[in-house]
Amino acid sequence: MFVLSTFVLGAVLMAFTLGAGPFEDVVGALKQGDTNGLSRYLDNNVEINMMGKSNSYSKAQAEIILKDFFSKNQVKSFELIHQGEATGGGSRFGIGNMTTSGGNYRTSFFLQKKGNNTVLDKLRFETK
Numbered sequence: 001m002f003v004l005s006t007f008v009l010g011a012v013l014m015a016f017t018l019g020a021g022p023f024e025d026v027v028g029a030l031k032q033g034d035t036n037g038l039s040r041y042l043d044n045n046v047e048i049n050m051m052g053k054s055n056s057y058s059k060a061q062a063e064i065i066l067k068d069f070f071s072k073n074q075v076k077s078f079e080l081i082h083q084g085e086a087t088g089g090g091s092r093f094g095i096g097n098m099t100t101s102g103g104n105y106r107t108s109f110f111l112q113k114k115g116n117n118t119v120l121d122k123l124r125f126e127t128k
Contacts (some may be wrong), residue, residue, distance in 0.1 A: 022118040033075035043119035073100035
């Protein structure tokens with residue numbers, strides 16, 4: 001019994017040490033304007049809405065678009081103001097206010113459970 005409880009405690013501690021999870025990673029990447037951090041979670045096809053123009057892009061295209069956006073809009077701050085989960089726990093979303101060198105944006109993102117992975121399938125940057 002002692003060995004089992006020690007193993008479970010070790011697994012829980014390791015989970016906390018390795019990272020907080022996809023949702024927290026995406027929030028952290030948005031705070032930093034970190035395209036590589038976001039790219040880790042991008043789905044094969046990603047819907048991106050920037051200033052009212054929405055389109056679906058491949059992962060490679062989405063990386064280029066995000067890199068361009070963050071190079072022109074250095075993030076000064078990102079404050080998460082709302083988050084939630086869809087019933088059934090299959091998806092999560094976050095909404096926040098992003099202040100950049102190029103303006104202020106209401107930023108939304110949507111994470112979807114896909115098999116054993118969690119993917120980022122929608123991003124919105126709306127001018128405030």
